[in-house]
Structures are given as structure tokens and as C-alpha cells.
Amino acid sequence: MDRCSQDVICGLKKRDIDVRDILLSVKNEELIREENKVRDLDNGHGIYALAEVRELYGKRRNIVVYVNTELQESSRIKRERKLRRARARLGAYKSKLERGNYMKISPVVSHVKECLQGVSKYFQPEYHQDKETGRITIDWKSKKKVLDESAELDGKFALMSTNLDTKCVEIVDAYFGKDKIERAFRCVKDVIKIQPVRCWLANRVKVHVFICFIAYLLMRAMEYKLQRAGMKITAERAIQELGKIRQGVIIDPTTQYQAIKVARLPKIQKQIISSLGLSGYIKSDT
Secondary structure, eight states: OTTSSSOOEEEEOTTSHHHHHHHHHSOHHHHSOGGGEEEEOGGGOEEEEEEEEEEETTEEEEEEEEEEHHHHHHHHHHHHHHHHHHHHHHHHHHHHHHHSOOOOHHHHHHHHHHHTTTTGGGEEEEEEEOTTTOOEEEEEEEOHHHHHHHHHHTTEEEEEESOTTOOHHHHHHHHHHHHHHHHHHHIIIIISOOOSOOOOSHHHHHHHHHHHHHHHHHHHHHHHHHHHTTOOOOHHHHHHHHTTOOEEEEEOTTTOOEEEEEOOOOHHHHHHHHHHTOGGGSOSOO
16 A cells, blocks of 8 residues: 555554554543534534544554544443343352352353353453362452453544545545445445446447446435435435335226326325425326
8 A cells, every 4th residue: 555656544453453552542531522523423422533643554644543422332332231241140150150069160161151252351250169079169350451441442443544634524524435435336236236237349338337327326316305305215215115106097987088096105205206396297197
């Protein structure tokens, strides 16, 4: 990446020791301040970010540390739920060992691992064997340092820019903007079905791709109209709903009078039709 002539913005992996140290060096109380907010989220949450030039991978980089408070809270709740369940299982198994007469360590260790599945890094199990009776009991300690580090890393991530002059907000916007590009490619591949390309001549392939591009453009224009009308649904969902509309032809056998009737529309279909200005095309009779 350093050998290319382009500036790069990318996310960094938490499991990298250097990245982890950077994330831990920026404390949550320092990061989560109103002046550091770069994006608003639902339910009063937000994304807070700080940028700093640091040495990373042998060069000076523009590093952005950001925290998503919504993800931070959900991660904390999920971890606490798992910890409570693990403690309850350990407590129940400890009582069982104290009432029983277990002499072999291997099955006890295996059962303790099952109790701590998913949260084993937060506990230090201790095994005790009575010298006289040979009975095995257990106890455990919580690894406070590991718990504190996990709490500090909840919802926190790092971005890197090779351009040292790029501002913090610009890096965050550019990185999150990739989601729109990824969704566009996913839509063209999965919804519009750009593949397979059933033609071989170069000009025909270009026309096929151009038609797919126009289809994507129409879908995004459709989504824009829906959002302006206050409908928070995707164009794909709207197309699916419109595809459910059913129309029937009523014929009077004596007079041969014909009438085209549309089945009663649910509320969401009426809203989509109104938002897109299609009322004149959905005929109730002729």
C-alpha cells in the first residue's frame, strides 16, 4: 500500500497489538465529548472521533480513533449477560462438587470450560483437591484488568489515512461512505442481476452494463422519492410490495360490459403509490 501513489483511508484490526495499544491510549472520557461528535445516531447515541498523527507500521500515519456509543452500550450489555450466566453456572457446579465425591480432575476442568464458554478470558479458575479425601472443589477469580480493557474497547475502532493533512471528519465520512458503494454493488449484483452477461460482443456487453446502471439509477431515484415522502423503506421493498398488487377483469355476460378492478390495496401499497405519483397508472375501472 505504501508503494502505491494513491492516498488510502482504511480501517485497522483490533487484534493487531499496535492498534490495540492506540485504542487503549485514548480513554473514553476523553473521546466522548460534545466537541468530538461527528455523527448523530438514534436514541441519543452518536459517533465520537479524535485524530492524531502517530508512528504506525514504520511511518507516520493519520490515525482516527472513534467510538460508536450505541454499539458500545449493546456490547457492554451482551458481555454482562454472558458473565452473569457464567457465574451462575460456576456457582451451581461448585455446589454440586461440594455435595459430591469427585476425584478426577479432567472431567471437572472440562465442565468448567463449558461453563465459561465465550467468557473464559475474564476468569481464572482455581482447582483444589483435599489431601485426605481426594475430593475436588473449584473457585475462581475475575480478571479485572481484562474486564477493564474490554470495557474500554467496546464500540471503539481505529481508522488510518496516509494523508497527514486530512481532517478527522473527512476521514470518518470517507470511511463510512464506502457502505453506500458496497450497497450499490450488492444491489447491482443481487437485485438487478448484472450477471450472467449473456452476450459476447464488446458493444453489447457495454449496453448490458449501461442498462443495469440505468436500472440502479431509477431505483435510487425511487428511494429518494420514498424518503422525501417520509417512508423509510428501500426501493427493493417497495418493488416487492407493488408486485403484490392484483387486478381482475369483470365481464357481464349479458351486455359484454367489462370492468377492470384492482384488489383492495393495503396501507403501505397506497403510501408507495402516492409517494411515487403513480395514482394515475393504477386504474380501478375502465
